Amino acid sequence: MSGASLLRLAAAAVLAAAMVMAVAEAAMPAPLPVLPIPSAAQLAWQRREVIMFFHFGMNTFTDSEWGTGAEHPSLFAPSALNATQWMDAAEAAGASLAILVAKHHDGFCLWPSAYTAHSVRASPWHGGASDLVREFTDAAHARGIDPGLYLSPWDRHDELYGREVEYNEYYLAQLHELLTGYGKVSEIWFDGAKGKNATNMTYHFQEWFQTVRQLQGAINIFSEAGPDVRWVGDEKGFAGSTCWSTVNRSSITIGAEGIEKYINTGDPRGTDWVPPECDVSIRTGWFWHRNETAKPLSQLLRIYYNSVGRNCVLLLNAPPNTTGLVEDADIARLREFRAAVTRIFGTDLAKGSTAKASSERGAGFEAHKVLDGSDDTYWAPTAEDGRRNGYWIELRRPAASARPFNVVRIQEHVALGQRVERHEVFVDGVAVASGTTVGHKRLHRLARPVAGRTVKVWLAARRGVPLVSAVGLHLDPYATDVM
Numbered sequence: 183m184s185g186a187s188l189l190r191l192a193a194a195a196v197l198a199a200a201m202v203m204a205v206a207e208a209a210m211p212a213p214l215p216v217l218p219i220p221s222a223a224q225l226a227w228q229r230r231e232v233i234m235f236f237h238f239g240m241n242t243f244t245d246s247e248w249g250t251g252a253e254h255p256s257l258f259a260p261s262a263l264n265a266t267q268w269m270d271a272a273e274a275a276g277a278s279l280a281i282l283v284a285k286h287h288d289g290f291c292l293w294p295s296a297y298t299a300h301s302v303r304a305s306p307w308h309g310g311a312s313d314l315v316r317e318f319t320d321a322a323h324a325r326g327i328d329p330g331l332y333l334s335p336w337d338r339h340d341e342l343y344g345r346e347v348e349y350n351e352y353y354l355a356q357l358h359e360l361l362t363g364y365g366k367v368s369e370i371w372f373d374g375a376k377g378k379n380a381t382n383m384t385y386h387f388q389e390w391f392q393t394v395r396q397l398q399g400a401i402n403i404f405s406e407a408g409p410d411v412r413w414v415g416d417e418k419g420f421a422g423s424t425c426w427s428t429v430n431r432s433s434i435t436i437g438a439e440g441i442e443k444y445i446n447t448g449d450p451r452g453t454d455w456v457p458p459e460c461d462v463s464i465r466t467g468w469f470w471h472r473n474e475t476a477k478p479l480s481q482l483l484r485i486y487y488n489s490v491g492r493n494c495v496l497l498l499n500a501p502p503n504t505t506g507l508v509e510d511a512d513i514a515r516l517r518e519f520r521a522a523v524t525r526i527f528g529t530d531l532a533k534g535s536t537a538k539a540s541s542e543r544g545a546g547f548e549a550h551k552v553l554d555g556s557d558d559t560y561w562a563p564t565a566e567d568g569r570r571n572g573y574w575i576e577l578r579r580p581a582a583s584a585r586p587f588n589v590v591r592i593q594e595h596v597a598l599g600q601r602v603e604r605h606e607v608f609v610d611g612v613a614v615a616s617g618t619t620v621g622h623k624r625l626h627r628l629a630r631p632v633a634g635r636t637v638k639v640w641l642a643a644r645r646g647v648p649l650v651s652a653v654g655l656h657l658d659p660y661a662t663d664v665m
Contacts, residue, residue: 210544213562216599216646218428218455223400224410225597227369228457228622229557231490232523233279233330234272235461235499236318240290241469242504248377249288251338255304258290263307263506265314265321271500271508272327274517276524279368281330281497282318284360287375289339293363297355300339319364330369331360335385336376344381353385354393361397370394372405374413374437387436406445407434408456414494415446419462419485421492424618427600428452448619450603450645457622460489463499464512470501476515483522483660493600493621522660530555531587531655532637535577541567543647549575552653560595560651568641572604573648576638577655586631588661590615591654592624592639598649604642609634620648627661 220228240249243257272280285291291301293315303310315331322329333356342349361367372390376383387405394403402410408431414421426448433449434441445458462485465474477485482498489496500516502508537549540563547562552575563573590607594600600621607615607626612634615626620641637655641648 210546213543213565213598213647213649216601218453219599220427220455220457220596221410223402224455224457227279227402227411228495228596230278230495231623232275232277232486232496232498233281233369234275234277235281235283235463235497236268236502237283237286237463237468237499238314238502238506239283239286239292239469240288241286242502245471247467247469249286249290249338251288251340253288253290255290255300255302256306258302258305259307260502260504260506263314263317263502265317266325267507268318268500268502269321269325269327271513271516272322273325274513274520275498275500276520277327277498279328279330280318280322281332281369281371282315283332283334284315285332285334285337285356287334287336287338289334289337291356293359295356295359297352297359298340315360315364319367323365328366328368329364330371331364331367332371332373333357333360334373336373336380336383338380344383346384349383350386350389354390357390357393358397361394361401367398367401369402369404369411370398372403372436374406376437385436404459406436406441407431408454410456411459411495412445412456414458414460414489415442415444417461417463419460419496419498420488421458421460421494422447423492424448425458425493425621426450426452426619427455427457427493427596427621429454429456431456458494459497460485460494461497461499462489463501464515465499465501468499468501470503470509476509476512479515479518479522480660480662482515482519483658486519486523487625487627490623491625493619493623526589526656526658526660527591527654529656531585531657532577532579532653534583535579537561537575537577537653539563539575540573552650553577555652557593557595557651558597560649562649563647565647568643568647572640572642574638574640575650575653576636577653579635579637581635584633584635585657586633587655587657588628588631589656589658590626590628590637590639591652591656592620592626592650593622593652594620595649595651596622599646601643601645602641602648603644606640608636608638608640610636627658631657
């Protein structure tokens, strides 16, 4: 054989070997999503975990929760209102989004709407020349906090309420003012509340929703039925122990009675991704009342475990007082709450562990991905694994650093859908916690601290293989009871 032939054969062999290596080193693709899945805006919202609500308006000055609509604008007279101080409160709670009630059920508008005289324009506050929505959104943007707005559909003041076409036109006009005049708005709140004896009124929700989409493309729309975020079904801040991000929106009528249980737990067969938001006030009422004080830290932590720890976002209300300031004691409680959450979850006692699992999909989806601290990486088992006996992932902690823990954190990679329907946690072979859904985050607070070396999480998921982005272990020094 000639030298040239040998060279050609050698070159062909090298090329073939390179092709084999390229195939062997090709990246493993992600598994198919299990529909429905969240939008980018919904995913970013879920990762906020704690956001803020500010109820302030005519009710603040009349010591009520639901106004009548007959209140005179002269009652609205805060002497020291400072929206920047409200952002101090939001920042104290660790919130990255703050929602202002721009108009409550009494119909009084906190901006000088061109469509009604019942607004700050007719009040003595700054001689009627101020705009609280402007001050709020400017203060939020300056602090790096995203603003949201609440606009009550029920309006007990305006005479158009009850006239279907005219009132819906009026409402859309005000919605247009709020969503075009104040920069980016990250969440819009449509409250379904309405008194039992209220004037009959048909709201054109679909027209409202599509108008919102047209005016603010990246916004999340809240109502009892979404389309982006749903109400959790109570005002205690508690999600269901089973909590799916999915529902069938066609099964929910906004404002109807009897929907609370369905929206509290969600629906594993749901065709719409509409995760729940847990709204609760730091005080008893939504508006400020002189005789009320902030909830104790223990109660706020219990709310956190039952909202954020059950696949929800916690919307925490801090009502400013009649001077227009959030009480110093309330801000101190918010700061104490955030410090406690940071103390509990700032240290992961699973750090340094090794991980193994029932199977691994391949490179990029190994068991150790649950320990890397990223929401965007995850362990994925093979499609064949777990069909009969479930899936499992196990952490083995270093003997020298196996400190006691009493909180177990499990997180799914929900960007590709919610999958886990049952799970159980074992420490050194002993069952210590169990539950149904996981979602973005599931927190189990144990009856007492344990110091085991092996932590095994067993999972059942018929909708598709579970994708687990994190398993964490934490010590909660504030735990005095078991949820």
